[in-house]
Amino acid sequence: MRQLSLVKSLAHLKEEQKFSEEVLLESIGLSLTRGTVAEIVGASSSGRTSIVLSLLSKLTQTGEVCAVVDSANSFDPRSAVLAGVVLENLLWVRCEGELENAFTAADHLVQAKGFGAIWLNLVGLSRQKLRMVPRTYWYRYRNRIKETPTMFVVTAEDAVAGSAAQESFGLERRAAAWSGIGRFKLLREMDVDWHSRKHFFGPPIGTKIEFDYSEV
Amino acid sequence: MPTRSKLFASIISPDVKRDEEILLSIAYGFAYRIELLTDGVLFDVSGLEKLVGSAEKVAQGILKKLQEQNVSGNIAVAASIDAALIMAREKAGLNHTAVTDEKFRQLHLSNLEIEGDTLGIFESLGISRVEELQQVPVDELVARYGQEFRNVIDLINQNAKRQLTSNVKEKNVSWSYEFDSPVDDFGQLIFILNRALEELLADISTRAMSTEQIDIRFKIEKKSEKSYEIKTSFPTLDKSFWLKLLNLRISVDPPQAEIVSLQVTAHFTKPRPTQTGLYAGSKPQPESLLLTVGKIKKLVKEENVGVPVMLERRLEHPFALDADKLPEGRESKETKLIPPVIAFAYYDPPIPAEIFVRNRQLIYLRTTEFAGRVLAYSGVWRSNSEWWGKSWRVHEWHVEVENAGIYRLQKKGGEWFVAGEFD
Numbered sequence: 001m002r003q004l005s006l007v008k009s010l011a012h013l014k015e016e017q018k019f020s021e022e023v024l025l026e027s028i029g030l031s032l033t034r035g036t037v038a039e040i041v042g043a044s045s046s047g048r049t050s051i052v053l054s055l056l057s058k059l060t061q062t063g064e065v066c067a068v069v070d071s072a073n074s075f076d077p078r079s080a081v082l083a084g085v086v087l088e089n090l091l092w093v094r095c096e097g098e099l100e101n102a103f104t105a106a107d108h109l110v111q112a113k114g115f116g117a118i119w120l121n122l123v124g125l126s127r128q129k130l131r132m133v134p135r136t137y138w139y140r141y142r143n144r145i146k147e148t149p150t151m152f153v154v155t156a157e158d159a160v161a162g163s164a165a166q167e168s169f170g171l172e173r174r175a176a177a178w179s180g181i182g183r184f185k186l187l188r189e190m191d192v193d194w195h196s197r198k199h200f201f202g203p204p205i206g207t208k209i210e211f212d213y214s215e216v
Numbered sequence: 217m218p219t220r221s222k223l224f225a226s227i228i229s230p231d232v233k234r235d236e237e238i239l240l241s242i243a244y245g246f247a248y249r250i251e252l253l254t255d256g257v258l259f260d261v262s263g264l265e266k267l268v269g270s271a272e273k274v275a276q277g278i279l280k281k282l283q284e285q286n287v288s289g290n291i292a293v294a295a296s297i298d299a300a301l302i303m304a305r306e307k308a309g310l311n312h313t314a315v316t317d318e319k320f321r322q323l324h325l326s327n328l329e330i331e332g333d334t335l336g337i338f339e340s341l342g343i344s345r346v347e348e349l350q351q352v353p354v355d356e357l358v359a360r361y362g363q364e365f366r367n368v369i370d371l372i373n374q375n376a377k378r379q380l381t382s383n384v385k386e387k388n389v390s391w392s393y394e395f396d397s398p399v400d401d402f403g404q405l406i407f408i409l410n411r412a413l414e415e416l417l418a419d420i421s422t423r424a425m426s427t428e429q430i431d432i433r434f435k436i437e438k439k440s441e442k443s444y445e446i447k448t449s450f451p452t453l454d455k456s457f458w459l460k461l462l463n464l465r466i467s468v469d470p471p472q473a474e475i476v477s478l479q480v481t482a483h484f485t486k487p488r489p490t491q492t493g494l495y496a497g498s499k500p501q502p503e504s505l506l507l508t509v510g511k512i513k514k515l516v517k518e519e520n521v522g523v524p525v526m527l528e529r530r531l532e533h534p535f536a537l538d539a540d541k542l543p544e545g546r547e548s549k550e551t552k553l554i555p556p557v558i559a560f561a562y563y564d565p566p567i568p569a570e571i572f573v574r575n576r577q578l579i580y581l582r583t584t585e586f587a588g589r590v591l592a593y594s595g596v597w598r599s600n601s602e603w604w605g606k607s608w609r610v611h612e613w614h615v616e617v618e619n620a621g622i623y624r625l626q627k628k629g630g631e632w633f634v635a636g637e638f639d
């Protein structure tokens with residue numbers, strides 16, 4: 001009996017296995033866990049949007065429904081199409097810069113359950129206002145999506161979710177590559193470094209994000 | 217095994233086209249299996265004996281309804297379909313007959329489908345009523361008039377095989393309620409709506425149907441009306457879902473005067489085939505998604521929630537938000553592994569900028585948010601479209617600014633703006 005007690009109960013094991021799978025973004029080398037709050041922070045042009053669009057592309061292509069809470073009306077569906085996002089599987093909520101509306105809308109989405117990912121994009125909102133958001137919001141999101149297949153992804157210029165975020169990634173643009181000279185110059189790619197701000201502190205991992213000039 | 221006794225009613229009307237709707241509504245008051253005939257309506261009233269009483273009482277009940285509607289017709293209630301039809305067709309005008317065996321036996325043979333010559337022979341032999349024909353041995357009749365005459369024999373013995381073919385399909389069910397005194401707050405009506413939905417959805421469920429549209433009509437003071445047409449993209453009989461949805465939609469645009477009465481109509485549709493579980497992508501339940509979208513629309517306005525769609529037009533913003541659509545959860549036929557692409561993020565509104573140019577080269581960019589030396593840029597990209605209407609003409613540059621980001625710089629009508637950043 002003593003040996004048996006070392007073995008976890010079946011119910012406990014099932015609980016652990018439930019929605020614990022990770023979504024791997026192969027081209028970036030980044031993995032995100034379902035049922036968690038993940039934070040992606042960085043300065044202007046650090047690749048935050050590109051990385052989230054890669055995630056939405058992966059999920060919407062397999063038929064998952066995702067949501068974008070566009071706090072500052074910055075979402076560009078054209079970029080999403082270029083990244084491979086299936087727009088028919090995306091719910092777009094424009095909040096016109098209203099911080100409170102963005103957080104309440106995200107709360108409604110979290111309660112609905114079943115979304116593959118909910119992207120709360122806080123880029124473009126006043127940092128001062130963001131600092132005034134009670135931490136309880138983040139814990140509420142965290143508790144609501146626990147044990148669900150949903151990934152809650154926040155993008156911002158600075159870390160906002162604090163300890164409520166199970167995963168936090170910092171992004172930094174190392175360089176931008178331009179081709180041609182003079183009038184014939186074109187932006188080709190950005191070299192971006194990302195590092196985990198939680199759990200492990202390894203060297204930054206570099207990734208390349210290319211510019212796609214094709215017409216949509 | 218005992219068989220359930222059958223009872224059929226028919227109403228033969230002098231003008232079916234004119235009175236069709238009334239006849240059907242009367243029939244629906246008594247039965248759910250109804251056949252619309254070229255000269256009337258036939259319906260199954262089996263089982264009503266226990267509730268209403270004898271066939272005579274059922275016939276009286278139907279007659280009363282006809283009189284209330286001021287519609288003429290002839291009613292017959294009988295144990296067999298043919299007897300009910302023959303007896304109702306025999307008479308004209310507003311009257312009723314409960315067909316007993318005795319009455320049927322007294323029926324003249326001319327009411328049956330018997331050829332004229334045969335009928336003449338029967339009359340010359342002194343056979344003019346059903347009871348007299350019943351006396352003649354069946355084999356004799358068949359030997360003389362052929363096997364086809366068996367149909368007449370079956371008819372007079374009330375053994376005919378005719379079935380009731382239900383050819384009328386209801387499209388909706390309604391529930392209405394008049395208040396003793398006008399109600400000014402819609403919130404107070406939730407419990408009434410709850411009852412309406414309970415009854416309507418139960419009714420629909422018994423018909424093995426479902427609904428994806430519920431209409432609500434409020435009669436409000438000063439003899440005006442306010443109606444709502446609430447549709448979903450999927451059929452459901454979930455009462456709490458409908459109640460929440462109705463509450464949500466009506467609270468956005470409530471009636472502006474006191475409510476006198478309400479009518480709730482649920483439209484029928486086929487039930488939703490459900491498949492859950494294995495290999496299904498993660499998506500919210502349709503009910504949950506619709507309610508959530510409704511709540512968010514109330515919060516951020518209707519036009520700000522929906523599905524993004526690309527417009528196949530050359531425009532500054534070649535996309536739109538379709539507020540009438542909901543995400544489908546449709547799987548792509550083939551999944552493509554696309555490497556990350558540089559995405560664009562708009563600034564709403566665009567940030568006014570000041571740009572320093574030297575030797576036709578962009579040197580320095582300054583805005584209220586950031587400023588810095590221009591490290592590299594591409595352009596100019598000239599775009600224009602829709603010259604016939606609200607035309608737009610814009611000159612664009614992609615600009616990398618030192619210690620800042622990579623932006624889309626625009627020049628419109630002599631003014632410089634930063635339209636957004638590449639992120």
